[in-house]
Amino acid sequence: ETVLTQSPATLSLSPGERATLSCRASQSVGSFLAWYQQKPGQAPRLLIYDASNRASGIPARFSGSGSGTDFTLTISSLEPEDFAVYYCQQRSHSWTFGQGTKVEI
Amino acid sequence: EVQLLESGGGLVQPGGSLRLSCAASGFTFSDYGMNWVRQAPGKGLQWVSAISGSGDSTFYPDSVKGRFTISRDNSKSTLYLHMNSLRVEDTALYYCAKEKGHRLPCDHWGQGAQVTVSS
Numbered sequence: 001e002t003v004l005t006q007s008p009a010t011l012s013l014s015p016g017e018r019a020t021l022s023c024r025a026s027q028s029v030g031s032f033l034a035w036y037q038q039k040p041g042q043a044p045r046l047l048i049y050d051a052s053n054r055a056s057g058i059p060a061r062f063s064g065s066g067s068g069t070d071f072t073l074t075i076s077s078l079e080p081e082d083f084a085v086y087y088c089q090q091r092s093h094s095w096t097f098g099q100g101t102k103v104e105i
Numbered sequence: 106e107v108q109l110l111e112s113g114g115g116l117v118q119p120g121g122s123l124r125l126s127c128a129a130s131g132f133t134f135s136d137y138g139m140n141w142v143r144q145a146p147g148k149g150l151q152w153v154s155a156i157s158g159s160g161d162s163t164f165y166p167d168s169v170k171g172r173f174t175i176s177r178d179n180s181k182s183t184l185y186l187h188m189n190s191l192r193v194e195d196t197a198l199y200y201c202a203k204e205k206g207h208r209l210p211c212d213h214w215g216q217g218a219q220v221t222v223s224s
Binding site: 034043044045046049050056077089094095096097099100 | 149166212
């Protein structure tokens, strides 16, 4: 099984700051990595697919990068609605999710 | 507007069975692969199963293979998850999710159906 390790577990930032979230795969997943956002009591929302493609309706402040085993989700300037849990997910070897990074105020 | 509405959740004893349904609308159901993803209380996301648009191909992680069966009825735009030999660790909120494209990540999700396995 391809294990995805996200870091940090929790990121404490203020609105307007830049957020950098990491996802590391136990083996290469090529560019087959996605990022989701989940707020309490809500279903996940697709942000980024195939490492760097923004999903429909996702603001430009969200960007993804990386390939192989190391990936990054960057939120250029945090808005109040961006405080949530973020998951990475790979689709190269079956599907697996990371354990999540909580972005808190 | 894409809508996914899960139903069929509930309380079941260990070793029991349950069938979840997901009624889809707002898109051509047979054109898209569908998935089930679960989330245990306070935990992260875990992929449970996937099925192609035609229903010819199904996929499972080892944790549920042989116990869970995904299926679909394209004439009814409905996705199913048949769960047998349920374990306490299967307790979770089960989401139905639509793929963005063939085996692409899921761009629309339902609100989930709660499954609780307890004696």
